[in-house]
Amino acid sequence: MITRRLLEAPDGRGWIFLGILAAIAIIVPCLNLFAPPDSPFHVTSSTLALWGKYLCFALLALSLDLVWGYCGILSLGHGAFFALGGYAMGMYLMRQIAGRGSYAHPILPDFMMFLNWKELPVYWYGFQYFPYAALMIVLVPGALAFVFGWFAFRSRVTGVYLSIITQALTFALMLGFFRNDFGFGGNNGLTDFYDILGFSVQAPGTRAVLFALSAVALALGYLLAQMIVRSKAGKVLIAVRDAESRTRFLGYKVENYKTFVFTVSACMAGVAGALYVPQVGIINPSEFAPANSIEMVIWVAMGGRGTLIGAALGAVIVNYLKSIFTIGALAPYWLFLLGTIFVLVTIFLPKGVLGLLPKREPRSKRNGAGVASGAAAQPAE
């Protein structure tokens, strides 16, 4: 039943987006693997890794748009869920090193040897098994979001106060993960990975597959988010965003809806983080940096808040620009440029880049009454 629901969800634009993703997932890795290096169509391995990273960010932006664009929860701590998913994957990858590190200890990762630890902390147990790690990738961010949301939303913390405590959440986690005795590699984080599911993370084939998987994950994330926002629950989310107390007086338990969507979003962010780590080869506490989480909000705002596709697009565009501008002479000015772009988009493109596309036809008019459909295009559907 869920499959049918998922496939019903996308609209015309959604199918185009999925089509493009499918094409990217197949063509780009093939151009990397099979096109000869001197061919103009050849995609270098570094380009592949870079764009794989963008796809992970796109999924992250999508998850943020689900809570911010549709439910009005401005999370300034979504980087935390992304990083937690990344760390869960990193722990799996660390355990795969087993015995091949500099200290050649059969179980303990190098950084623990370096700290003179004698045995593996309990919370590292089980991470040598991929299914367990995969579960944790979704479960840990999800559980944190659930507990956090449960308390925050039940106490009716909203607006800027909520944004501030999400920011505090990611900051606190960053400080924790920086500590060596936390057991996650301190400020070096987790790196020097060897294998994933028995394949070398450096091998071109593995990288190609990871890239394709990132595109697939983005597509699935889009379908899931689209299914949620197109359902009646999605209408409730928009209702909460626009008139929270009205929704309450209609009998909806607003806190349950918020907790639900926040948790789903955190799980998606976790998956994005998990796909990101093997492609960039490292996860460290800087991923928790508050500034990162704020930048994500800019991606979404630039692409078009409350459109899902726009959020994904915004993440790719901003990060692409970032890659260009942070190399070379312009590097020190990147943040100024980002700020300028953000201001310009807010002023001239309030609906983001996606707002540039022509408006879609209004929904079929049922009664033929010729009523002018609402002036503003409805971003929600």
Add this chain to the structure above:
Amino acid sequence: MDAAMDKPRQITQSLLYLDGVSVSFDGFKALNNLTLDLAHGEMRAIIGPNGAGKTTMMDVITGKTRPDTGEVLFNNGEIDLTRKDEAAIAQLGIGRKFQKPTVFEEHTVEDNILLALDSDRRVRGTLFWRLNGDGDRITQILKTIGLTAHRDRQAGSLSHGQKQWLEIGMLLAQDPKLLLVDEPVAGMTDAESMTTADLLRDIAKDHTVIVVEHDMEFVRRLGVKVTVLHEGSVLAEGTLDEVSANERVVEVYLGR
């Protein structure tokens, strides 16, 4: 459950019974030992000068504000509303229209009604919900509130009066036992006010309704029992003519 847990009380025959309700904000007594008794099927108009406690009374009934003292009993005294939150009270069958029209501006008129329709309010329920027969009820409600032609319009683009009607329509869709309507004709033209009065009278045929209003013409048009609030308690009760003749009421309204 709740009925069993609550101590047996003297069973009132009222749908809503407020007994000795007091609320104060920073020393200001918004409600002062307020007692109000509303029978099943009754429509009641509540009037009173600014600051008389009309909106606070609605807040207490709908769970937005907890009273310092007093009881708010619903449905023959079965349920104590002071222990429930807004969503739970709404699900018990108490609908509220705000003073300022509050509709979901980004949704279509149809979706506004749809969200209000009496149905499963849980996340699971709405996530896997499908349209079935709700369309007819929506059509019927839109006909009642005269917004049939605007079904697919975004609610945000409606006029002020139309938003008020849409909100009344959302109340109807909830199919509540009790409707609380706060200043439904504020900002309306005379013609719109009259239409609204007729609409409310129509609704009152099979619902219990409390209307809070300033506009005396409108209250006269409703032609129902009137309660006058003043400084958080009941000053007078009766037909509009009776209370208009009451010296204390005249004094309060025409100034001291």
